[in-house]
Structures are given as C-alpha cells and as structure tokens.
Amino acid sequence: MAMNDKRGYRSGLVDLRAGEVSREIFVNEHIYAEEQERIFARAWLHVGHESQIPRPGDYFVSSMGEESVILCRDRTDKIHVFLNSCRHRGMKVCRYDQGSTPVFTCPYHGWSYGTDGRLVGVPYFREAYHSRLDKEKWGLVEVAQMHNYKGSIWATWDAAAPGFTEYLGDFTRYLDLQLDGWDGREGQAEVLGGIQKWLVPCNWKFPAENFSGDTYHNISHRSVDLAGIGPSGAGRRDMGERDVSRKLHVCIPDRGHQTIHYVLPAGQLPPPAYQNAPIVAEYFRHCEEEKRRRRGEEARLVGAPGEIFPNTALLSRQPRTMAVWHPRSAHQTECWRWFFVDREAPTEVKHFLRDYYIRYSGPAGMTEQDDMENWNYAHAASRGTIARRYPYNYDQGSGTAVTDYEYQGLRVPGEVIDLTETQSSEQPMRNFYRRWAEFMEADDWSRLATWRGSERKAAE
Amino acid sequence: MSAINVRELTPGTSIVLADGAEAEIVTNPGDGMWLFARYLSSPRDPTLVGQEEMIFAPDVVALRR
Amino acid sequence: MAEREARIDRLLLSQEIADFLYREAELLDERRYREWLDLLADDVRYWMPIRRNVKLGDDEGEFTRAQSDINWFDEGKDTLSRRVKQIETGIHWAEEPRSRLSHLVTNVQVQGAEPSFAAPQEVSVTSRFLIYRNRVETETDILVGRREDQLRRNGAGWLLARRKIILDQNVLLSKNLTFFI
Numbered sequence: 001m002a003m004n005d006k007r008g009y010r011s012g013l014v015d016l017r018a019g020e021v022s023r024e025i026f027v028n029e030h031i032y033a034e035e036q037e038r039i040f041a042r043a044w045l046h047v048g049h050e051s052q053i054p055r056p057g058d059y060f061v062s063s064m065g066e067e068s069v070i071l072c073r074d075r076t077d078k079i080h081v082f083l084n085s086c087r088h089r090g091m092k093v094c095r096y097d098q099g100s101t102p103v104f105t106c107p108y109h110g111w112s113y114g115t116d117g118r119l120v121g122v123p124y125f126r127e128a129y130h131s132r133l134d135k136e137k138w139g140l141v142e143v144a145q146m147h148n149y150k151g152s153i154w155a156t157w158d159a160a161a162p163g164f165t166e167y168l169g170d171f172t173r174y175l176d177l178q179l180d181g182w183d184g185r186e187g188q189a190e191v192l193g194g195i196q197k198w199l200v201p202c203n204w205k206f207p208a209e210n211f212s213g214d215t216y217h218n219i220s221h222r223s224v225d226l227a228g229i230g231p232s233g234a235g236r237r238d239m240g241e242r243d244v245s246r247k248l249h250v251c252i253p254d255r256g257h258q259t260i261h262y263v264l265p266a267g268q269l270p271p272p273a274y275q276n277a278p279i280v281a282e283y284f285r286h287c288e289e290e291k292r293r294r295r296g297e298e299a300r301l302v303g304a305p306g307e308i309f310p311n312t313a314l315l316s317r318q319p320r321t322m323a324v325w326h327p328r329s330a331h332q333t334e335c336w337r338w339f340f341v342d343r344e345a346p347t348e349v350k351h352f353l354r355d356y357y358i359r360y361s362g363p364a365g366m367t368e369q370d371d372m373e374n375w376n377y378a379h380a381a382s383r384g385t386i387a388r389r390y391p392y393n394y395d396q397g398s399g400t401a402v403t404d405y406e407y408q409g410l411r412v413p414g415e416v417i418d419l420t421e422t423q424s425s426e427q428p429m430r431n432f433y434r435r436w437a438e439f440m441e442a443d444d445w446s447r448l449a450t451w452r453g454s455e456r457k458a459a460e
Numbered sequence: 461m462s463a464i465n466v467r468e469l470t471p472g473t474s475i476v477l478a479d480g481a482e483a484e485i486v487t488n489p490g491d492g493m494w495l496f497a498r499y500l501s502s503p504r505d506p507t508l509v510g511q512e513e514m515i516f517a518p519d520v521v522a523l524r525r
Numbered sequence: 526m527a528e529r530e531a532r533i534d535r536l537l538l539s540q541e542i543a544d545f546l547y548r549e550a551e552l553l554d555e556r557r558y559r560e561w562l563d564l565l566a567d568d569v570r571y572w573m574p575i576r577r578n579v580k581l582g583d584d585e586g587e588f589t590r591a592q593s594d595i596n597w598f599d600e601g602k603d604t605l606s607r608r609v610k611q612i613e614t615g616i617h618w619a620e621e622p623r624s625r626l627s628h629l630v631t632n633v634q635v636q637g638a639e640p641s642f643a644a645p646q647e648v649s650v651t652s653r654f655l656i657y658r659n660r661v662e663t664e665t666d667i668l669v670g671r672r673e674d675q676l677r678r679n680g681a682g683w684l685l686a687r688r689k690i691i692l693d694q695n696v697l698l699s700k701n702l703t704f705f706i
Contacts, residue, residue, distance in 0.1 A: 097577040097695070099586070105491035110516065112494050121494050121514045194575045194595030198697035223617035227607040334696060339595050351592065359604050364573075364597050364702040366611055369619035372700045377661075490580065 019395025032330035040065030083141035150187035177303035177316035184291035206375035211313035213428035240271030256435025258428035259306025397425030474524035550628035573690035
C-alpha cells in the first residue's frame with residue numbers, strides 16, 4: 001500500500017495507461033501551490049469581453065488564477081490587462097467591480113496610474129524622491145501577452161507562451177460557436193450585464209473536468225429534467241438536434257482543450273426549437289438558415305459544453321455562457337459566469353434567453369446546483385488519508401478514440417469518440433489531465449508546445 | 461492641513477496651492493487624492509503657468525471664488 | 526379623533542402585514558412549499574439582483590436590473606413552482622438531504638397602502654431578513670439583507686405580488702441558492 005506523499009507533484013499521479021488519476025492532485029496543498037506557478041502563471045486565461053468596457057476609461061476588475069487584474073480601455077482605445085496591485089506597497093489600486101476612470105489611484109500612499117498603466121502621480125515626487133524615481137519603471141504590472149479574440153479578452157503572464165490562436169489550435173471553431181452570431185456572422189456576441197460570482201468548496205479541477213464533457217453525469221440532473229425548465233417548458237434544454245445528430249467527444253491532443261459536440265447530417269437544419277415563443281422560434285429559424293448560407297457545411301457543427309485548458313468553460317448552445325473556475329485554495333473555487341446573447345437579437349429574444357439562463361445556471365440555477373453538490377462532497381470525501389490512497393477511475397473508452405473522424409463529408413479534427421454509439425466516454429478528462437501533467441512537468445514552453453516538434457512522439 | 465475634500469470639486473474651479481500658486485481644475489478623477497489642473501500663476505516657477513499638472517490633495521489649501 | 530383613528534388603522538395594518546410575513550417564513554421553514562406557493566399572486570415577480578462594488582454616488586450601478594440584466598433570481602410563479610417540484614422529486618441532490626432553515630424576519634415597516642390605510646388593497650412593506658441554513662453535517666450559510674415586498678389584498682388575506690431581495694453580499698458566499706428568501 002502506497003504511503004500518502006506529503007510532497008507536491010510527481011510523475012505517476014496521472015496514469016493514463018491505467019486510466020487512473022490520484023486524488024492527491026485535487027486535495028494536496030503543495031500541488032495546489034505548484035499549479036499556481038506552473039499552470040496559472042503560464043497558460044492563457046480568460047479575462048472578460050470587450051463589450052464590458054465599451055468606452056475609453058472603462059474598466060472591469062477580473063481575476064487570473066488567484067490574482068486580481070484590471071481589464072481596461074485606455075484613452076487611445078487600447079485594451080490592457082494589469083495586475084491590480086500598487087507597485088509601491090501592493091495595495092489594490094481598484095476595489096470597484098467596474099466603472100470608468102482616468103486614473104487608478106492607490107488609497108494607501110497615493111501612487112496613481114493612467115489607464116495605460118503608466119505611473120503618473122507620485123506624492124512628493126519632487127520633495128521626497130528628489131524627482132529621481134523612474135516612473136517608467138514603476139507602472140502597473142501588465143500581462144506578458146493579451147489577445148482580443150472576437151471580443152473575448154485572453155491573457156497570459158508568460159512572454160514565451162505561444163500566441164493565443166496557436167494555443168487554441170484546432171479548438172478555434174468551438175470558441176467561434178460561442179462568440180459568433182447565431183446567424184454565422186463573426187463576433188456578434190455581447191455579454192449581458194451582471195457577472196455571477198460564487199464560491200464552491202471544491203478544487204478548481206472538478207468543474208474544469210465536468211465541463212470538459214462529462215456526459216456520464218447526466219443522471220445527476222434527473223430532478224431538473226423532471227421539473228422541466230427547458231425553453232419550451234420540458235426537460236432542461238430544447239435540443240431536437242440531439243435526436244438527429246452525431247454526438248461526439250472532440251479532444252485536441254497537445255492542447256488540453258476538449259468538448260462535447262454535435263454534427264448534423266448533411267443538408268439538415270436543426271429541428272425547430274422554442275416553439276412556445278413564436279418570435280424566438282422565428283429568430284432562431286432565420287439565423288440557422290443564414291448560418292447555413294454563410295458557413296456552408298461548417299454550419300452543421302452544433303456546440304455543447306467544453307473546456308479550454310485550464311479553467312475556462314464554454315457552453316455555446318443552451319444556455320450560452322462562459323465560466324472561469326478561479327482557484328482560491330486547494331479546497332475552494334470561485335466561479336464566475338458570463339452570459340451571452342447576439343448583440344442584434346430582438347429584445348424579446350434576449351429576455352427569453354436571459355430568463356432561461358438564470359433558471360439553469362449559477363448558484364440559483366436548477367441544473368448547476370446539483371453539479372456543485374457533487375463537486376463539493378466528492379472533494380470533501382477525497383481528503384482523508386485513506387481516501388487518498390485510491391485513485392479515481394478514468395478508464396471509460398480508453399484506446400477507442402479515432403483521429404480521422406468524418407461524418408457525411410465533414411471531417412472533425414482531433415481525437416474523437418462517437419457518443420451516439422458509446423453513450424459516454426472519458427476521453428475529454430484523459431485529454432485534460434494529460435495536458436495538466438505536461439504543464440506540471442515541463443519547465444518551459446519549448447517542451448509544452450509539443451505540436452511544434454517531435455518531442456511528444458519521441459516520448460511515446 | 462486643509463479641510464477641502466477635493467473629490468467634490470468640479471472642473472473650472474480655481475484652487476490655491478500651498479506654495480501660493482493658483483490653478484484651474486481641468487479634470488477631477490474623483491479619487492479624493494489628485495486633481496488635474498492648469499496653472500494660472502506660480503510665484504515659485506513662472507514657467508509652470510499654462511501647464512497642466514497633477515495636484516496632490518494636501519497641496520490644495522483654498523478655493524478661489 | 527380622526528387622527529387617532531388614522532394611527533390605529535396604520536397600527537392594525539402593520540401588525541396584519543407583519544403577521545403575514547411571519548406566517549410566510551414559517552411555511553418556508555416547515556417546508557410547506559405548496560402552501561407557500563398559494564401565497565404568491567399568479568403574476569408575482571421574484572427578483573434578487575447581483576450587487577456590485579461601485580463608487581459613492583453610482584447608486585444605479587450597484588444593482589443589476591430586473592428583466593434586463595443577469596440577476597441571482599428574476600422570475601415568476603411558473604419557475605418558482607418548478608423549483609418546488611424539483612425539491613419534491615427527492616433526487617434534487619443539492620437539497621437532498623434537505624436544508625434546515627430558519628428565516629428571521631424583522632424591521633417590518635409598512636411603507637404605503639393604496640388606496641388607504643383604512644381600506645388597503647395594495648401594500649408596500651420593507652423588512653430585513655436573516656436566514657440560517659444548515660445542511661448535511663457542518664455546511665452552514667448565513668444570508669442577511671433586505672426585502673421590498675408588494676402585497677395585494679386577497680379576500681381576508683394577502684398575496685405576495687412582488688419581492689425584491691437585496692442580499693448584503695457581492696461574491697455569493699454560498700455554493701447555491703436552493704431555498705426561497
């Protein structure tokens with residue numbers, strides 16, 4: 001019997017050959033501390049959406065890993081992401097959630113920074129510093145890289161990380177489903193006012209793996225299916241396409257991104273939805289036709305829950321939301337959820353969707369409540385000395401993914417398992433934890449950007 | 461120590477500074493610590509007149525009506 | 526004399542409304558959800574905005590807007606009834622085992638009555654709540670805030686026509702809101 005190891009990460013905790021992952025990676029506080037350095041300081045993280053800061057001077061305070069950051073638009077309309085901490089003594093320079101300002105002034109000693117991050121105000125600069133402080137050097141800490149992808153803002157602290165689209169790899173199309181208009185036009189999404197933020201007593205990887213594509217846990221949502229909160233009053237979603245599409249697990253190996261996904265048969269539009277609300281039904285019918293016209297065969301792709309490594313969840317279909325799982329301790333996660341609608345959708349459509357989103361998602365969401373209960377007590381029951389000796393099982397469908405999946409002329413890149421045949425698989429979780437282990441082991445991006453060279457193939 | 465809460469001052473207001481200079485508020489960031497103001501006069505350094513600078517709240521000793 | 530009668534009308538109404546709120550809280554704490562639903566008007570609006578940290582003076586920005594922004598709750602009787610139905614399935618794991626709840630309702634103040642305190646048909650009332658929720662073994666939440674209610678005369682009794690719930694939290698400190706406030 002293996003003794004529990006009190007040290008941090010070591011090779012073997014993620015054993016995909018055996019289809020096992022040690023409970024240590026969820027509950028071990030040393031591993032949690034290492035994750036902050038090796039994952040959250042290096043990966044691309046989701047910060048917010050440009051529609052939250054429409055005008056110069058607008059800001060939204062967000063979070064990257066444990067760190068508070070400011071997403072803001074400077075006077076010249078350029079978007080920045082800064083560490084929310086004064087360079088002098090560390091005080092938060094902004095403790096409002098959002099607003100508009102010409103400067104961020106530290107309440108402690110009064111250092112003041114422009115919306116471009118430059119240090120502009122230093123009390124007694126002439127008298128006390130003899131005008132010798134190098135203000136250029138002491139501006140707000142800015143992320144190493146920022147990327148505006150169709151309005152969504154992403155950032156990383158690592159200058160050596162590959163660019164965001166390279167980081168996404170073949171997962172781009174799934175993020176597109178989140179951010180493009182329902183009618184297939186690019187980047188038409190807007191964020192509804194109000195970001196839900198709440199604490200869940202579990203490790204951040206529980207929600208991350210759940211949104212990676214845990215189709216196996218459907219059974220835990222029986223109560224909401226019975227209560228019927230779907231847009232048409234039954235079940236929890238209106239998804240007639242489920243009955244006619246191929247349902248897939250799609251994993252992008254080497255990247256750690258994965259999703260559930262539907263592919264409609266060639267030439268077929270999604271079956272009608274939202275039938276109790278004629279204006280809404282008509283809007284989506286119209287959009288589906290437009291999308292088919294604009295995107296052709298690509299319009300056969302229908303989104304579902306997915307996860308961009310490490311901690312951003314997508315849900316591009318119903319309800320259309322993005323979430324970030326902010327680590328707060330090994331045992332606590334702060335969940336943030338953004339809700340999306342088409343910017344130009346009729347008001348009635350926005351209202352209809354919003355009502356549905358609220359009753360589905362978040363702490364008052366009748367679906368998500370049951371998820372959080374599972375994450376909470378799975379975590380709690382895995383902390384004990386004895387419990388930690390027994391790894392979780394991730395063996396479902398091991399070795400059955402294909403890399404040349406095609407359905408009626410549409411090729412789907414990545415490692416794919418056809419759930420229409422198998423009902424369920426754990427390929428997405430294996431993909432997620434394989435990437436997680438790579439991040440924990442690799443010392444730099446030359447070893448993490450495995451797609452650039454042959455390192456990975458050689459290792460296998 | 462002046463008892464002026466600079467957060468409440470509106471652009472266009474003329475302020476008197478500790479060194480006797482006068483300035484007109486251009487922008488008030490509302491942080492209660494700083495004002496962006498343009499010098500109207502400056503006995504210490506006449507070259508400042510017309511320039512815009514950030515004024516630290518304790519330096520504001522009076523308002524010019 | 527007329528002034529004294531007006532004050533008595535006000536006093537009687539205040540007590541009657543407070544009694545209504547206490548009885549409502551008792552139904553929730555005793556898990557008599559169907560009886561609680563009967564106290565809701567068919568067109569009830571149940572709204573709990575998200576609260577933001579904003580600068581002094583930005584009173585509007587502090588709260589998300591009803592029927593336009595994302596809120597914690599913003600719904601009518603149909604959704605509220607489905608929440609009850611979900612709890613009644615016995616397989617709503619976030620409420621199974623069920624929560625132990627105590628709603629403490631206090632600072633009850635009738636703010637207005639239409640058309641009059643003597644013959645009220647619509648009453649607006651504010652109160653403060655402290656909700657203690659305990660679940661499973663040691664799971665404990667305390668939620669404190671204000672309610673702004675609109676009540677409507679229904680025969681000898683009252684119906685809740687509108688409830689605004691102002692929770693004194695920014696990041697929700699509870700993992701869920703499986704209970705009514």
